[in-house]
Each structure stands twice: as structure tokens, then as C-alpha cells.
Amino acid sequence: xxxxxxxxxxxxxxxxxxxxxxxxxxxxxxxxxxxxxxxxxxxxxxxxxxxxxxxxxxxxxxxxxxxxxxxxxxxxxxxxxxxxxxxxxxxxxxxxxxxxxxxxxxxxxxxxxxxxxxxxxxxxxxxxxxxxxxxxxxxxxxxxxxxxxxxxxxxxxxxxxxxxxxxxxxxxxxxxxxxxxxxxxxxxxxxxxxxxxxxxxxxxxxxxxxxxxxxxxxxxxxxxxxxxxxxxxxxxxxxxx
Amino acid sequence: xxxxxxxxxxxxxxxxxxxxxxxxxxxxxxxxxxxxxxxxxxxxxxxxxxxxxxxxxxxxxxxxxxxxxxxxxxxxxxxxxxxxxxxxxxxxxxxxxxxxxxxxxxxxxxxxxxxxxxxxxxxxxxxxxxxxxxxxxxxxxxxxxxxxxxxxxxxxxxxxxxxxxxxxxxxxxxxxxxxxxxxxxxxxxxxxxx
Numbered sequence: 073x074x075x076x077x078x079x080x081x082x083x084x085x086x087x088x089x090x091x092x093x094x095x096x097x098x099x100x101x102x103x104x105x106x107x108x109x110x111x112x113x114x115x116x117x118x119x120x121x122x123x124x125x126x127x128x129x130x131x132x133x134x135x136x137x138x139x140x141x142x143x144x145x146x147x148x149x150x151x152x153x154x155x156x157x158x159x160x161x162x163x164x165x166x167x168x169x170x171x172x173x174x175x176x177x178x179x180x181x182x183x184x185x186x187x188x189x190x191x192x193x194x195x196x197x198x199x200x201x202x203x204x205x206x207x208x209x210x211x212x213x214x215x216x217x218x219x220x221x222x223x224x225x226x227x228x229x230x231x232x233x234x235x236x237x238x239x240x241x242x243x244x245x246x247x248x249x250x251x252x253x254x255x256x257x258x259x260x261x262x263x264x265x266x267x268x269x270x271x272x273x274x275x276x277x278x279x280x281x282x283x284x285x286x287x288x289x290x291x292x293x294x295x296x297x298x299x300x301x302x303x304x305x306x307x308x309x310x311x312x313x
Numbered sequence: 314x315x316x317x318x319x320x321x322x323x324x325x326x327x328x329x330x331x332x333x334x335x336x337x338x339x340x341x342x343x344x345x346x347x348x349x350x351x352x353x354x355x356x357x358x359x360x361x362x363x364x365x366x367x368x369x370x371x372x373x374x375x376x377x378x379x380x381x382x383x384x385x386x387x388x389x390x391x392x393x394x395x396x397x398x399x400x401x402x403x404x405x406x407x408x409x410x411x412x413x414x415x416x417x418x419x420x421x422x423x424x425x426x427x428x429x430x431x432x433x434x435x436x437x438x439x440x441x442x443x444x445x446x447x448x449x450x451x452x453x454x455x456x457x458x459x460x461x462x463x464x465x466x467x468x469x470x471x472x473x474x475x476x477x478x479x480x481x482x483x484x485x486x487x488x489x490x491x492x493x494x495x496x497x498x499x500x501x502x503x504x505x506x507x
Contacts, residue, residue: 111435113474113478259446275434275438275466278438279439279463284432284436286428286432294432295432296439299439300440
């Protein structure tokens, strides 16, 4: 089943002469295990696309399906449940709660979903361990480095059985080595079957994706071809000697 | 890439045979820059002529001939490492030319031209990133070479993004046909290499 589908999705803000078309008839489909990057300049509609895919905002027209289920007509409570159980978010500024430890931050979405505190903690510790942060579980966000904070945010986004990861400039202000490890971890999550959509203007981040979709003025204007194997680089005639 | 200095660097670790030098060169650069045997021997002959390496002279020309670096060679290597490559004048960049020309050709949308190149560059970056993902964790030389390539391609994409934005703004400000910079003038100003 497709993890995320957008069919003819449009979003407008304002009315009359002041109307702004943030998205215009966008089609997008992301299979489980795939990472799709959405690239475009500021104001191209990237973030709007992500908030609509994540059910944080409604489309003006068109249809959004998460895990095959249409968001149209879904109650607010049902959407909130979907966000807690199925969708993980990674934001540029990490959005960790400063009063909670790394483990508590990661376990929080499960606890909010009614999972017992003990089970949520166990799942949280496992997610941290997967990202090499087991020893930092008891630390508070301000005791962690930027790279560690973002790893906690990723652990929180994939904890439980979430299978759709939505990321907005996930390497934020991290340096390129830490940015790379963030993308490496998201890619690992995809190998385990999670579908990911990464919104970015950074080509180095986007190049981790299986497919890159280009957005301009709210429209999908282009996308990359399926990837050939890396050996193609070593045999291409244009390769410099 | 200076094959000459790469060979001097390998010899700075100790005496080596010709064939060994070729294999080590390829291994250290993540096998991204292949060398043919002829290139290695021609370069070694020139280095010997210039007094930067010595051969043992016992074997004929061939894979078993041994080489070692001389004091002059070691000095040459140290000086080269600290000499910045010449980046002072911009190279004549084919992509820049294409975008400038696209501005002038009737019926051509420059933004579409930019997007074609942007997509191609992103596809190349995806392939390099895949190579890094698969191999580079275990091969530091390859990781460094791939990073360099990714940063180079990224900088070209950033230029395309900036050009896209600048042209859009110029059109919005009422300059629908921006006048491209006259290249000869630019070349006079900056001494562009041809």
C-alpha cells in the first residue's frame, strides 16, 4: 500500500485579488521504504506540501491519502490519532521539550497515545539505542550537542510503528558531517520500510533521496529519473581523468 | 590532478616499484582517478630526469623497477602541498555561457534551461551520495573525493538557484529582458582564462 498519496492537491490562502496559490494541483506518491526529497526556492510551497501531507492543514482541493486512508472527512480526533501513530515529524529546530530527558522526549508520543509509561520508555530507549544514543538517554536537550539533539528528534519521529517520516530541512544548522549522519539515519529508517518526505533547498541533503521532486510556484515542474547503480559514475565517458 | 606529486607523495613513505605505485595511487583516491601504466612510467622517467626520484637501476624499465624519492623530491613535494592552486581567475564555464545565451534566444525560457541543468546535477549528486553511502564509511580516501565532488556540484546548483531568483526578481522589477553582461568586458576585468 502506498504510504502517502497526493492527488491534484491545491492550497490557496486569502481571497479575491489577495489570493495566494501555495500549491497548484500537486500529485505525489511515496511508496514504503522510499525517500522522496522536495526541492524548491523559498515560497515554492514546500512547507505547505509537508503540513498538508502531515494532516496539520487541509488542502483546498484534491485528495490526500496516508497509508491508503483519505484524510477528507476525517475528524480532528482521528487526524490527531493518525499523527501520533503513523506520522513522524523532524523539524529544522528539533522541537524537543527542554524539561524532558532525551528518553522522555522520545517516549512522549507513545504515552500521549495511551501506551503505558513503562512500555513507552522501553520503546524510547530502543529507538535511542538504534541511533547510538543509549548513553545519552538521561540527558536534557541543553546537555546534548546539536547533532545529538537532532538524533533524538529522529528517534522520536520513528518510535513505535510510525511508517511515514516528514522532515523539514532536517539538518537545520548542523555542519555537513552531522547533516550527513542525520540523512544516513533517515535512510536507514527507510531501509526498514519507513517512507520519508524531506523538504529542503539543500542539494546535498536531497541527494540522499531515491527521487527528487522540484517545486516551483506551487507546481511540481520536474523530477529526477530513477537512480542507476553507482558503478555508472566509474564508467561514464564524461568522467575526468 | 598532479600525477607527478601524487607519485612523489607515495614515494615519501619509502621506496616502491612502478606497479605498486599505480595500484596505491588508485587505492588512495578511492579508484576515482584511474591511471594507465604508461602514465606512471612516463611520469617516473621525468621525475628521474629532474632529479626528484632515483631508480635502483638494476632492473629494466618495467613493473619491477624500484624508485625512491630524493631530497630535492621531498622539498618539491612539501612546496607543492602548500602552494594554492590557481583559482584567481574564473574559468570559462560552459554552463554560465548557456544561461547567458538562453537569455537572448527568442522563444527559450531561461528558467526551463536552468531546471534541465539543475535536475542533471542533482541526479549526479544522487549517484555520488549512493557511492558514499555504500562504500565511503570504510574508505576515507573515497569519502574525501566524493565530498569534494558533491561540494563542487552543489556550488553549481547554488549558482543556478541564485540565477533563477535573480532573473525572476529582475522580471518582477520590470526588466523582462535582462541585458546579459558583455563577456569581453568581463574577461578584460577579471582576466578569464580561455
